[in-house]
Amino acid sequence: MFTDATFEQFQETIEGLTDLSTGTVTLVTTTLVLSAALAYRQLCGKTDHGKIPPHIPSSIPFLGQAVSFGTSPIEFLLAAYEKYGPVFSFTMVGKTFTYLVGSDASSLMFNSKNEHLNAEDVYSRLVTPVFGKGVAYDVPNPIFMEQKKMLKTGLSISHFKNHVSIIEHETRDYFERWGSEGKNNIFEALSELIILTASHALHGKEIRACLDEHVAQLYADLDGGFTPLAWLLPGWLPFPSFRKRDRAHIEVKTIFRQAIQKRRADPNPDDDMLQTLIESTYKSGRKLTDDEITGMLIGLLLAGQHTSSTTSSWLAFFLAKDKDLQVHHQNAIPRLQALSCMSNGNIRPTSAGK
Known part of the structure; x- marks a missing residue:
């Protein structure tokens, strides 16, 4: 038994x-x-x-x-x-x-x-329990290609420009909580920070406002569904990681649907990825359902999180072990800011050098 x-x-x-x-x-x-x-x-x-x-x-x-x-x-x-x-x-x-x-x-x-x-x-057995039905590899490839185009529309240059201030704000708030000295796990920290910035920039302020420790754990449980077990074995087997993944999927989708409904009722919605998906239509003229939007938002967050956190961590490790490299980049920041100011506003300077 x-x-x-x-x-x-x-x-x-x-x-x-x-x-x-x-x-x-x-x-x-x-x-x-x-x-x-x-x-x-x-x-x-x-x-x-x-x-x-x-x-x-x-x-x-x-x-x-x-x-x-x-x-x-x-x-x-x-x-x-x-x-x-x-x-x-x-x-x-x-x-x-x-x-x-x-x-x-x-x-x-x-x-x-x-x-x-x-x-x-x-891919379907691995990603469908995490993203949900009706999106990504759960649908025929032509439909998935249409969904990709919708996401690409939301990843526009104008949106990227708006993301700069969001990323800067989230980064400052996050590292201010560290204090002036101490020890921390840089990989875990950057993973958390990227979830915060990605949720705010890509999901919108409504979903970011819901992001607390509980929701962060739900994301972690969803992410825990990406294992060799999930690819090799049926998803209905009662493994602990499968159960956590499935419970998190249901709860995250509920949170996202509430945020989508709130956005639909907003007479002056933000121009961001969430709004892009709400207004998007397939070639047939059909709009995305709330369930499809939630699945695409989950996929958008988790699909790039690993690459971003790993790359950022390697960068931090290289900087941490090379004092000369730290000094070089600190000295370069004022010069780059000056060049940004000379570019007629095409590159928005940040105050990261302070």
């Missing part, structure tokens, strides 16, 4: 294989999703066996290379590359994964058409 404790123990065992570091977890999740997997099999389904990539054998049924890959993903892939070349396959948890290593090999996937690769089959 399977109990909650059984599923929790199984989740900890599987996810513990890849819980070596934040960077390794990110690498494993990303490589799982970006591997050709089902896509490459579909593309090569009609070819003869002589053209099928070499398959790494395993004596363990079903699990295959899950343990070897999970414990040392980088070493595993490097060894496979050395032995089998830039294209190779292996089995994990009943699925065949094909890796295309390097620009020449990976061009097969990145230059192929969606009808051949069918990204929905690869």
Whole structure:
């Protein structure tokens, strides 16, 4: 008989294989999703066996290379590359994964058409429980392309200019709470800060006003849904991370719907991403539903958060360990501000140098 404790123990065992570091977890999740997997099999389904990539054998049924890959993903892939070349396959948890290593090999996937690769089959199980039904990889590709265009419309130059003051305000408020000295986790801090700035700039003031510690935890629970477990196993299984993800999804959507209704009732709405989505229509003339808008807003926030927080953290680490580099950039700020003032207002100077 399977109990909650059984599923929790199984989740900890599987996810513990890849819980070596934040960077390794990110690498494993990303490589799982970006591997050709089902896509490459579909593309090569009609070819003869002589053209099928070499398959790494395993004596363990079903699990295959899950343990070897999970414990040392980088070493595993490097060894496979050395032995089998830039294209190779292996089995994990009943699925065949094909890796295309390097620009020449990976061009097969990145230059192929969606009808051949069918990204929905690869991504849907991972992202639909987080973003929700009716958006992204839960819909046919032409509809997803229309949704992307709507988001692109909201990411305009005029909106970006308005974001500068928002980012500056959120950043100052956040770091003022730190005081003049002490210790903190820069990666966690920048992740929190990016959530605050992205929520304010991309979601609007109504949703930003709702962002407290509880909502921040809901975001974290949603983000916790992006795991290898979610990609490999059915979403209805009662794993703790699945339950947290699903509860957070329901609650976040409720908060977002209330904010959308408040915005619809505003006679003088802000010109921002939220308003862009409210006013957007498909080619058919149909407007986005509130449920579609909430799903797109969740996706917009979480899709870029990892890249931004990781890149920002690396920048901070490099600055922190190099005093000369800190001085160089501090001295450069007044000069850049002067150049900004000479550009007829095309670049808005901030007071970051103070």
